[in-house]
Every structure is written in C-alpha cells, then in structure tokens.
Amino acid sequence: MQMSDTRQIAATPSEVYAALLSPDVLKACVPGATEVTGSPEDGFEATVTQKVGPVKATFKGKVTLSEMLENQSLTISGEGKGGAAGFAKGGAEVRMAEVDGGTELSYDVEAKVGGKLAQLGSRIIDGFAKKMADQFFTNLQEALEGPANSEGEAEMEDAPKKGWLGRLTGKE
Template structure:
C-alpha cells in the first residue's frame, strides 16, 4: 500500500519539524496512541490500539527517524506487533517547504501488514492505512494551527458525522 498527499500548514517549517520530533505531539497525533516515549536520536516506543474491520488489537512497536534534514525533511519508520492480530510496518517520507502563510508538507507513505490483518483483504487494509495517514497529518495540522473551520471545498474526515462538520463550519455545536 502506497499513498502520497500534500497539506498546507499555517506554521513555519521549523515549527512543523520540531513538532514531528516531539513525543507528546506524536502521541496526540497518532490515532489510537496510548503511549509514545523516547527521543528522535534513540527512536520512540509506542503503543497504539486500533480496530481494523473486525480485528481490534494493541500494537507495541518501535518508531525511528532517519534522513533528518532540519526544517526540510525526515523519514519516519515504524513496526509494531499486535499479538494474534499480526503485525504492521511502514514508513513515511515527509518533506517541508516554506510557502506564503506557512509550510507545504508533503508525504509518501508505504504500509504493510501480516497475520490475521492481512486476511482482511487489501481493500480494507488500504482504506484503513489511508485513513490513519490522513488522520495523523490532520491532527498534526490542528495541533499546530489550533482547531478551525474547514475551508469550503474540504470534505469532512472519515468517521466524522456531517452534523459535527457542519456545526464547526457554522460555529454551532
């Protein structure tokens, strides 16, 4: 499974880069993360609980950062084991470029799964991996910019009701 995307973040590249190196920010951005500890130099230990189709598992694993060019790019690589559910591993090449109003963040993600998870089929796995990547970078953007109403042509993220999205758009709960 491979995917790519680009996001505009209203923060300077140095701030975006620093956020990607912070375990507390990573914990708040990784969907289902219950624990993220460590450092960029030594790597991070992470626990993530997720439900993929009918399979729910807690993955414990290692996340490493490499190819780090300050305020420009880095590679995030992770591998986790979810017991009987199987394993997940993948990586993201993340690039940042200064643009008017902040940072253009682009990423290429590759994910692989094995065990029971692999038996679910590529369509479920691909959809789940895309949703996880989108949610991570949406959470990162919201962490850096603060919550805000989406732009008019933006569709609500997967799993979010239209009422919640419309409420944010109109400023009503």
C-alpha cells in the first residue's frame, strides 16, 4: 500500500523537525501507541495496540530514522510483530519546506502486513493504513498548532494556541 499527501502546518520547519524526533510527540501522534522510548540516533522502541477489522493486536517493534537532513527531510521506518495477528512494517519519507505561515509537510508512505492481517484483504488493509497515516499527521499538526477550534467552543478564535513546544517551554 502506498500513499502520498501534503499538509500545511502553522509551525517552522525546525519545530516540525524537532517534533518528529521527540519520543513524547511520537507517542502522542501514533494512533494506539502506549509506549515510545529511545532516541533518534539509536531508534525508538514502540508498543502500539490496534484493531484492524476483526483482528485486534498489540504490536511491539522498532522505529528508525534515517536520511536525516535537519529541518528539511527524514525517513521514518518501522516494523512490529503482533504475535498470532502477524506483522506490520512500513515507512514514510517526510519533506518539509518553509512557506508563508509555516511549513508545507509532504510525505510518501508505504505499508506492508503479513500473517492473519494479510488475510483480511487489501481493501481493509489499505483503508486502515491510510487512516493510520492521516491520523498520525493530523495528530502531529495538532501537537504543533494546538487543537483546532470547533464551532460552539467557548474559546475565542483569535486566542493564541499553544502546541507541544509552547507547553514545554511555557512560551506561546
């Protein structure tokens, strides 16, 4: 399964790049992640619980970062084993470009599964992989920009938002 997309994020390329290197941000962004530990240099260990169709599994695996060009691009690769459910592996090539108002983030994702998961059929797997990738990058965007305002929310539209960097540093 392969897919590509582009997003506009209201943060500088250096903030986006730093977020992608943070285990805390990765844990918050990966859907179903219960644990992410490690470092960009040594790789990350991750535990993720997901339900794909009728199959629910906890995957334990490793995530590595490579081809890192600071504030410009990096490649994320991951592989996890889910016991009897099978395995999942994949990666994303992520590129960042400075644009007015922040960063244009574009990515190409590839995912593969095996075992019981592969028996679910490509439509279920492809839909699930697309949903996971979309959710990861939506969560990343919200971590950097702060949660999007929904209609009817009491918060004022022009109130400053704090993303993960602002919460960590206490700055807006």
